[in-house]
Amino acid sequence: MKNKDVFIEKCGDIIISVDFGHKNDIAIETVFRKDKSGLTILSQKVIGRADDFNTEEKRNKYLNNE
Numbered sequence: 750m751k752n753k754d755v756f757i758e759k760c761g762d763i764i765i766s767v768d769f770g771h772k773n774d775i776a777i778e779t780v781f782r783k784d785k786s787g788l789t790i791l792s793q794k795v796i797g798r799a800d801d802f803n804t805e806e807k808r809n810k811y812l813n814n815e
Contacts, residue, residue, distance in 0.1 A: 756812060764788070769808055770799035 756767040764781040768774075776796045781788045802808045 756808070763791075767796070767812065769802040772799060774799040776802050 754769050754771055756769070758765045762783045764783060766779045766781065768777045768779070770776050775798055777793060778796050779793045780791045782791050796802075796811065802811060
């Protein structure tokens with residue numbers, strides 16, 4: 750993964766988006782389902798502050814469930 754603020758992965762009809770934010774933002778993980786009417790949010794949670802994920806190593810650690 751390159752140094753990005755947002756990570757998106759599609760698994761079938763499920764889309765996982767992790768917005769790591771920047772500066773004073775909060776980091777959010779959102780899970781969507783794509784259906785006929787568009788996107789439905791299945792879950793959304795705060796995973797920390799942007800400062801908690803300010804390096805590629807920290808972001809990869811979260812994404813790899815370490």
